Amino acid sequence: MPTDxxxxxxxxxxxxxxxxxxxLHSDDPDFKEVTCPDCKSDDLEVISLFGGATSEVMxxxxxxxxxxxxxxxxxxxxxxxxxxx
Amino acid sequence: MAYTPGNTGTRxxxxxENDLLAIADTRLVLGNWYAECVMNGRSLPDFxxxxxxxxxxxxxxxxxxxxxxxxxxxxxxxxxxxxxAEICSMNILDEAPTGWxxxxxxxxxxxxxxWMMASGFLKHEDRAIAGIAKKIGEETYFHLKYAxxxxxxxxxxxxxxxxxxxxxxxRFPLALQWFGPATGKxxxxxxxxxxxxxxKLRDAFIKEAGTAEKLLGAKLKxxxxxxxxxxxxxxxxxxxxxxxxxxxxxxxxxxxxxH
Numbered sequence: 001m002p003t004d005x006x007x008x009x010x011x012x013x014x015x016x017x018x019x020x021x022x023x024l025h026s027d028d029p030d031f032k033e034v035t036c037p038d039c040k041s042d043d044l045e046v047i048s049l050f051g052g053a054t055s056e057v058m059x060x061x062x063x064x065x066x067x068x069x070x071x072x073x074x075x076x077x078x079x080x081x082x083x084x085x
Numbered sequence: 086m087a088y089t090p091g092n093t094g095t096r097x098x099x100x101x102e103n104d105l106l107a108i109a110d111t112r113l114v115l116g117n118w119y120a121e122c123v124m125n126g127r128s129l130p131d132f133x134x135x136x137x138x139x140x141x142x143x144x145x146x147x148x149x150x151x152x153x154x155x156x157x158x159x160x161x162x163x164x165x166x167x168x169x170a171e172i173c174s175m176n177i178l179d180e181a182p183t184g185w186x187x188x189x190x191x192x193x194x195x196x197x198x199x200w201m202m203a204s205g206f207l208k209h210e211d212r213a214i215a216g217i218a219k220k221i222g223e224e225t226y227f228h229l230k231y232a233x234x235x236x237x238x239x240x241x242x243x244x245x246x247x248x249x250x251x252x253x254x255x256r257f258p259l260a261l262q263w264f265g266p267a268t269g270k271x272x273x274x275x276x277x278x279x280x281x282x283x284x285k286l287r288d289a290f291i292k293e294a295g296t297a298e299k300l301l302g303a304k305l306k307x308x309x310x311x312x313x314x315x316x317x318x319x320x321x322x323x324x325x326x327x328x329x330x331x332x333x334x335x336x337x338x339x340x341x342x343x344h
Binding site for chain 2: 016017018020021024025028030047048049050051053054057072073075076077078079080081082083085
């Protein structure tokens with residue numbers, strides 16, 4: 001079905017789009033409470049919003065280089081109106 | 086048998102069933118979009134994200150089909166027995182994406198619109214229905230987050246931003262149309278099944294879609310009224326049948342494979 005014609009790429013540092021995504025998502029307040037399971041550091045970066053399973057976010061600890069998955073679903077829902085609004 | 090909440094075997098309200106099927110079928114087609122487009126991802130994390138969103142959407146479809154099957158429908162017919170005219174997917178997905186920006190716009194608007202519709206059942210008295218709505222929300226939360234990351238990256242390129250704006254102007258009315266006429270009746274709400282009226286969900290969809298402007302850093306043209314021609318099928322929430330080309334992609338091929 002869909003194929004994509006060549007497009008002008010946005011200039012990127014090494015790592016390209018994946019690096020930019022990592023920068024954008026690593027400061028996400030939703031991940032504020034996450035800590036490294038090995039060294040307990042909170043100096044983390046998001047490698048991928050979707051890890052080995054749909055339910056996981058993949059992190060890397062900047063302090064000890066451990067990579068780990070974190071179960072993402074914590075009951076947070078996108079904005080929606082309620083009866084009381 | 087008249088419907089009683091939580092009592093499988095009783096029939097659901099017909100209009101309510103139509104809304105559930107519209108969500109399920111749209112998420113089925115959306116799942117197929119993801120499956121078809123995964124190799125157009127820009128990085129391996131994109132591949133992982135698109136495949137993850139694909140399986141989530143298939144899961145939502147399956148859960149709703151199973152719910153409908155518990156209330157008198159034939160699961161096999163729902164899943165693989167219907168023709169193009171019977172599949173109630175959103176018109177926004179009829180035309181394949183023309184590029185990456187169009188893919189992001191189309192999938193994001195579809196995720197957002199179907200979530201809004203599902204959110205109207207979050208407080209449903211049947212826990213199975215409320216649970217499906219909640220699960221759709223929990224998963225969509227991260228699908229939208231993924232799209233929002235891309236808004237910012239696309240917004241860093243002038244040409245990419247323009248493509249996004251162009252795609253939004255074309256696709257947004259198709260998502261808005263899915264909610265039906267702004268002044269239309271909402272029999273599901275009137276029957277006490279959907280606690281939030283459709284108009285409120287539609288308005289919330291418009292408002293939420295507008296928040297992309299900030300992340301993109303560019304204005305988006307939002308048509309707030311959509312024309313409804315005579316062939317609008319309110320029960321299917323779409324105009325006309327699914328195009329043949331799309332049906333060929335989404336239809337189940339198991340009878341052919343069996344031979």
